Amino acid sequence: MDPDRSHASVEVPDPVSAVAAPAGPPGPGAPSGAPAGDRREERARRPGRWLVEWVAVFVGAVLLAMGVRTYVAQMFYIPSGSMLPTLQIGERIVVDKLAYKLGPVHRGDVVVFSRPPLEQANFKDLVKRVIGLPGETIASVDGRITIDGRPLAEPWLPTPPPPSLPSNVAEPFSLQHPFRIPAGEYYVMGDNRTDSADSRYFGPIPADIIVGRMAFKAWPLAPEVWVVALSVVAVGILVTLVVLLSRRPRRTPAGPAPPDGP
Numbered sequence: 202m203d204p205d206r207s208h209a210s211v212e213v214p215d216p217v218s219a220v221a222a223p224a225g226p227p228g229p230g231a232p233s234g235a236p237a238g239d240r241r242e243e244r245a246r247r248p249g250r251w252l253v254e255w256v257a258v259f260v261g262a263v264l265l266a267m268g269v270r271t272y273v274a275q276m277f278y279i280p281s282g283s284m285l286p287t288l289q290i291g292e293r294i295v296v297d298k299l300a301y302k303l304g305p306v307h308r309g310d311v312v313v314f315s316r317p318p319l320e321q322a323n324f325k326d327l328v329k330r331v332i333g334l335p336g337e338t339i340a341s342v343d344g345r346i347t348i349d350g351r352p353l354a355e356p357w358l359p360t361p362p363p364p365s366l367p368s369n370v371a372e373p374f375s376l377q378h379p380f381r382i383p384a385g386e387y388y389v390m391g392d393n394r395t396d397s398a399d400s401r402y403f404g405p406i407p408a409d410i411i412v413g414r415m416a417f418k419a420w421p422l423a424p425e426v427w428v429v430a431l432s433v434v435a436v437g438i439l440v441t442l443v444v445l446l447s448r449r450p451r452r453t454p455a456g457p458a459p460p461d462g463p
Contacts, residue, residue, distance in 0.1 A: 283391035333388030
């Protein structure tokens with residue numbers, strides 16, 4: 202064998218150039234660990250990113266609450282005793298605003314509606330119970346309400362029920378005589394029949410001023426509402442914990458040790 206040819210076939214890399222050569226972009230299977238300086242810079246930026254995320258969550262929650270209040274549900278305060286004993290003064294109720302967009306008004310529903318033109322009380326909204334439906338003839342006979350000539354069963358009234366007497370206004374809806382409810386309107390009355398300014402005084406209300414139907418008392422909470430409220434709080438806490446735990450930084454496993462030099 203020619204010794205010159207055997208020595209020429211061996212290529213020895215230049216150690217200086219091998220060390221100084223810049224590394225190219227990692228291939229598809231190459232590890233993507235960032236240098237220590239980049240990790241420190243990322244940790245330095247992390248508090249600002251957390252602040253932006255929490256601000257975004259807060260703004261989203263406010264917008265969601267405003268949307269719910271406008272289109273879905275709203276809380277109302279009971280300022281008077283016209284619905285005693287069903288609703289006490291100072292109680293708060295939640296009103297379902299979607300109820301009558303998805304279904305009809307029923308007799309016996311407790312509804313919140315905007316103040317009608319003939320109402321003298323300085324309230325923006327009122328709460329009463331639906332007693333008469335469109336097209337029905339309502340009357341007061343010996344202190345009892347009749348619908349189309351038949352006595353109306355009113356289980357929501359206390360026992361013995363208070364008399365449902367006509368009002369003293371000179372209007373056909375006062376119930377001094379039988380009154381036929383116009384189409385698209387509802388005759389509403391308070392459960393406190395002896396102390397309630399209702400349709401006997403301001404007439405039947407049109408459907409377009411009804412805000413919604415009472416869903417439940419928000420305060421004081423009934424036992425079944427407490428169960429729902431506590432369940433919602435528990436779920437919220439659980440979701441928050443899961444989100445916070447998922448945000449914790451994960452440790453990158455150490456890669457294989459580099460091979461020893463020649």
